[in-house]
Amino acid sequence: MRFLAELASRAETVAGHGALDVESAALPAALREMPDDAVIALLEEASALIGCAERLRVAVAGVIAERSAAPHGGLAGTLGHRSPVTLVQEITGGSRGEASRTVRVGAALLEGPPADPDAGPEAGPGDGAVAPPFVWHRGLRDAMLCGTVTAAQHDAIRRGLGDPRDCAGAAEVWAIAAQQLTEEAPGMPVEELAKRARAVRDVLDPVGAEERFAPRFAGRGFRTWTDADGVHHARIDxxxxxxxxxxxxxxxxxxxxxxxxxxxxxxxxxxxxxxxxxxxxxxxxxxxxxxxxxxxxxxxxxxxxxGARQPGVRLVVVKDAVGPRDPFGRLLAVGHVEDGGDAVPGSVLDRALCDTGSVVVTVDGCGNPLDVGREQRLFSGKQRMALAVRDGGCLWPGCDRPPSYCEAHHADHWAEDHGRTDIDRGVLLCRFHHLLLHNQGWKISREGAGPFVLHPPRGRAGDRQGRAAEDTVLRSKSPVRWAWDPPPDRGGWRAA
Structure with a gap:
């Protein structure tokens, strides 16, 4: 669908709600009179309309940035602005951070040759023509222009992955990672998507992970001071x-x-x-x-x-991914903090192995570790550790609670379904979602070694415009999920 036709269609859908035919000042009151399903549908339709307009705004901001490249004589300069960011901020009325992101994403959309909608998937340069430069994030750009991802999601993936190293094959591997993250983006919070992108980047580039860690370590500091009123302060970096x-x-x-x-x-x-x-x-x-x-x-x-809850930091690393050492003797590997998934370089892993040792968690091809059976009601400490490695936190869609804030839930209830206390039948849920599941009629099931599936309360199946509530496949949030769940049909992507 052409862009203007899509924009008009989105606007027409929103305009189809007759209850909105009121003065602007009466809009909140009109919305209060609408039923629940209409309010939810309207939010979805308005978001789709805003997303369409956002693509236009971002693309326009990219062109403004391109035309403002010349100092003083560029477009922004001729209008009295120091940069295209301040020009966009003045026009949109948003924050500087929002304007910076708009310009940044817009500029990324213009990198490389423009997409040719009439060219087939195998189209290439003609005889004697020079092949256009390979743009590793072209798929991400196209997803943004087609409305598959939002500007915020595009920015999270693009900034999280960073630029590939200047070595053979790196751009192609980054393109695969960008495509996989693009497919995962719908329904995922932007913060989680950015974290996932950074985790992928550090796995693909352990040398860069060490380089990124070094300046933050060098910048550590502790400072105290007393202000004019005698109040004592401290700051820690x-x-x-x-x-x-x-x-x-x-x-x-x-x-x-x-x-x-x-x-x-x-x-x-x-x-x-x-x-x-x-x-x-x-x-x-x-x-x-x-x-x-x-x-x-x-x-x-x-x-x-x-008391009983002593603190500690667990670092998770894929054993087979531990590589050689660089010329300085540093381990070429990347680990991840169990809570939150932040990356740490090989030098930190080396020190942790010397100080505290390690625990090996062996998983199968689906990420499932050991079975304990029905002899015990509660999951053991080692099982909870394995669940943390596999799930990466609360599996409920959109929840960002880390493993330490979660409880282990039996997918097969202990009494009702004669459930077993096995890793492959248990999932991590935060306290809120664990109680919500038990109290509101939600269920989690799993067929064999397939994914865990969240089923909504069946009594509410037709609450939203007569549509059946959809089951949701639960996805691991572990930063090392790639070890047992590589991108489909790309089993060798890590060796690329």
């Missing part, structure tokens, strides 16, 4: 590993208050309830915790500060 440790410490202490598991024993449940009911703010609790940690360094044991 973390390196990646230290930040993961501090995050683990605060998570271990405040997890029940932030919606994490409430634990199982009476003593732990009482401790969690006391924390939830504590009158202090989270910031005050964090401050008091940090002061306790400083005192614990000389005066107390870790049990005095943390």
């Amino acid at each position: 973390f390196d990646d590993e230290a930040y993961a440790w501090v995050q683990s410490i605060t998570d271990a202490a405040l997890r029940p208050r932030r919606g994490g598991p409430r634990f199982m024993t009476d003593a732990e449940r009482t401790q969690a309830d006391d924390l939830v009911n504590d009158p202090r703010t989270n910031e005050q609790l964090t401050y008091d915790l940090m002061m306790d940690i400083l005192r614990a360094g000389a005066l107390a044991s870790t049990e005095d500060v943390f």
Whole structure:
């Protein structure tokens, strides 16, 4: 469909809601009178219209950036603007960050030769013609122009992957990664998509991961000062590993208050309830915790500060992906923090192996580790570790809760379905979604070694304009998912 025809069609669909034929000031009141299914449908239709207009705005911003390249004499300069970003910001009325992204995505759309809609998939240069340069993100660009991904999703993938190294075959591998991320983008939060793109980049480029880690480590610092009113302040600039440790410490202490598991024993449940009911703010609790940690360094044991939930940072690395060492003796491998999936380079892995050792989690071709059977009701600590490696956090679509904030759910209920406490029948869910599933009639099923599938409450199957509620395939959020789930029909892509 041609662009103007699509834009007109989207606008016509929204205009078909007669309830919106009111003065602008009366719009909120009119929406309040609409039924639930009409409100949801209208949001979907309005989003599609906005997405269509967004493609136009981004493409126009790219052309403005291209015409503003000449200093002073460029388009932005002739209109009195220092850069195309400030010009776009003035016209759109948005933030500088939004204008920067619009210009950045628009400029990326113009890189390389323009797409020829009349050319077939095998079209190439004619006899004697010079082949156009290979643009690794052309598929991503085309997905943006066709409306498959939004500008925010395009930016997350493009910036997350970065540019490939200047070596043979790298651009082609980046193109495969971009295509896979493009296919995963629909329904995935932009933050999660950006994290996934960075994880893929670090797997493809372990040398670059070390180079990116180095300046952040060199920039670490701790500074204190006292202002004019005598109030004492501090600022910490973390390196990646230290930040993961501090995050683990605060998570271990405040997890029940932030919606994490409430634990199982009476003593732990009482401790969690006391924390939830504590009158202090989270910031005050964090401050008091940090002061306790400083005192614990000389005066107390870790049990005095943390009780049963001691903190720790697990690093996950694919064993077979550990490569050789560079000329400086650094391990050419990339690991990922279990909570959040942030990448750490081989030098950090080396030190962790020396300090704490390792635990091997063996998985099959579908990512499923060991079975325990029905002898025990609850998943063991090692099983939960394996679930964290396989699932990467709460599997509920759109949820960003990390493994440490999750509970293990039996896909086959223990009593009702005679469920087994096996890894291949369990999934990670955060406390909110675990309770939602049990209390609202949702179910999770799995056929053999296939994917886990989320089934909505069947009593609500026709709530939205008579359409049946759709089942949803649950996707792992693990940063090392590629180890057992390579892109379809591309089993050798990692060796490319």
